[in-house]
């Protein structure tokens with residue numbers, strides 16, 4: 001499944017090959033300004049996500065207690081670099097828990 005992190009890598013690779021954000025935009029079927037915003041960390045909205053083949057944005061549930069709800073599955077938590085709390089990341093690049101860096105959905 002394509003993720004935003006992978007898409008950003010693909011767009012940056014395309015830019016290093018094409019040397020033009022306009023051409024990158026054409027390649028991915030979006031406006032060049034949108035491509036630039038995405039590689040700079042902007043979260044595309046639902047229509048752009050669909051156009052790019054990205055999955056819809058999910059819902060994040062912040063759990064402040066010590067126990068996870070029944071049925072929760074995870075490969076394991078990460079430790080927040082700011083507060084030291086464990087958290088389950090929604091992207092491979094997230095380094096802060098959802099309390100220190102709230103989800104912007």
Ligand SMILES: [Zn+2]
Nearest residue numbers: 080083097100
């Ligand atoms: Zn934190």
